[in-house]
Amino acid sequence: MNDLLQSLRHELAALDAEGRLRPLAVLEGPQDAEVTIAGRRLVNLSSNNYLGLNTHPRLVEAAVAATRTWGVGSGAVRTIAGTQALHEELERRLAAFKGTEAALTLASGYAANLGVLGAVLDEPDAVVSDQLNHASIIDGIRLTRAHRYRYAHADLDDLEAQLAAARRDGCRRILVVTDGVFSMDGDIARLPGIVERAESAGAAVMVDDAHGSGVLGRAGRGTVDHFDLHGRVLIQVGTLSKAVGVLGGYVAGPLPVRTILVHAARPFLFSTSHPPAVVAACIAALEVMEAEPERQARLWVNARRFRAGLLALGFDCGRSETPITPVIVGEAGRAMALADALRERGVFAQGLGFPTVARDAGRVRTIVTASHTDEQLDRALEAFESAGRALGLLGAAAAAGP
Ligand SMILES: *Cc1c(COP(=O)(O)O)cnc(C)c1O
Secondary structure: OHHHHHHHHHHHHHHHHOOOOOOOOOEOOOOOOEEEEOOEEEEEOOOOOOOOHHHOHHHHHHHHHHHHHHOOOOOOOHHHHOOOHHHHHHHHHHHHHHOOOEEEEEOOHHHHHHHHHHHHOOOOOEEEEEOOOOHHHHHHHHHOOOEEEEEOOOOHHHHHHHHHHHHHOOOOOEEEEEEOEOOOOOOEOOHHHHHHHHHHOOOEEEEEOOOOOOOOOHHHOOHHHHOOOOOOOOEEEEEOOOOOOOOOEEEEEOHHHHHHHHHHOHHHHOOOOOOHHHHHHHHHHHHHHHHOOHHHHHHHHHHHHHHHHHHHHOOEOOOOOOOEEEEEEEOHHHHHHHHHHHHHOOEEOEEEOOOOOOOOOEEEEEEOOOOOOHHHHHHHHHHHHHHHHHOOOOOHHHHOOO
C-alpha cells in the first residue's frame, strides 16, 4: 500500500517538474459573469454557462419546488426503482427540442457518449471519428469492440477514405461521430459535407453537440438545426451541464435507439438517475431558452465583440467561429504564464497545453457568456493587452493596431 503511495508521489513530482500540476481554483460563490477567488472579483471566461442560466431564478425555483414535491434523490437506477414521471417529462421535451422521436437522459455528457457508443456498436461494426473529438467520445470508442477509423480534423476527403476502408473491411453498422462544435478551437463541424459522405457510404451520423446546444440553431437547438439537417443525423448527444446550466447528458434520436440504450447502455443500467431538482431545473431551462431568445442573441453579440477585440490586439484566435475563443500562444509554459498574468489582472481564464492540445498550440481558452456586460468584456480585453505586452506576446503589428 505504501509502495503505491510512494509511486504516486513520484508521479506527481514528475508532473510538477513539467509544470503540469495546477491547483483547482476555489470559487467562493456562484459561477457567474464574475467569480470570487481568494476574496477577489474576477471576470470569468472559464465556464460553459453560455446563457447564464445556472443562476436564473426560474431554474432555482423549479429545483426547490421539485425537491419539496419529489424528494432529494431518485432511489436507484431506473430499471430497478422505476422512473419518475419528471424524468420522462424532461425526455419528451428534449426530443421536441432536438426534433427527434425520443430522448434518454444519462448522468452526464460523458456518460451519454460512453453509453450510446457501447450500446449501438459491437465487434462487427465500425466507428469513424474526427481526430479532435472530445475525450468522452474517445473513451466511449475505446470501450466498444468496434473497428476504429480516425479521420484528420474536418477533412472530408479523409472521412471519405476512412468510410471506404470501413466498407472494404466488411463492417456491419458504420457510425460517423463528430463534435458539433469543437471544444478546444471553437470551430463548427462541417456537418452538411459529413452527412453527404456518410449517406453515400451507407453510414449513420452521430453529433455530440455539447458546445452547440444553446449556442447554434433556433432557440439553441444546436448544430443539426443550424444546418437544417433534421432527419439526416441519426443520433444527437447533448449535455445539460453547459448552456442548459445544470447537469446531465442525453441521447436524442429514433425510438429504437432510446430503447436499445434502456436495455444495453451500461451507464444507464448501472448508475442512478438524477435528483428531481436537477431534472426540474433542466425543464425550466428549456422553457427559458424558448421564452428568452435575447439571451442567445446577446451571447453572439458578446462573442463577436470579444473576439474582434482580441484580434485587434494582435492575438491568434485560431479557427474559432463560436463563443469558444482560444488565444493561441505556443508551448504550454507560455499559456500558463498568460493565464497567471490574466489572473493578476482580474481575469479568470484557463491555460491549456500539451497533451490537451498540440505541443505548439498551447492557449488560453476563453468563453464569454450572455451575462457578460460590455464593461466586463472591456476590462478583460485590457487585461489581455497588458498581460500580452508584459509577456512579449504582442508584436509590433499589434502595437500599430487600431
Ligand atoms: C463537455 C463535453 C462533454 C461532457 O459533458 P458533461 O456533461 O460535462 O459530462 C461531452 N462532449 C463534449 C463535446 C463536451 O464538450
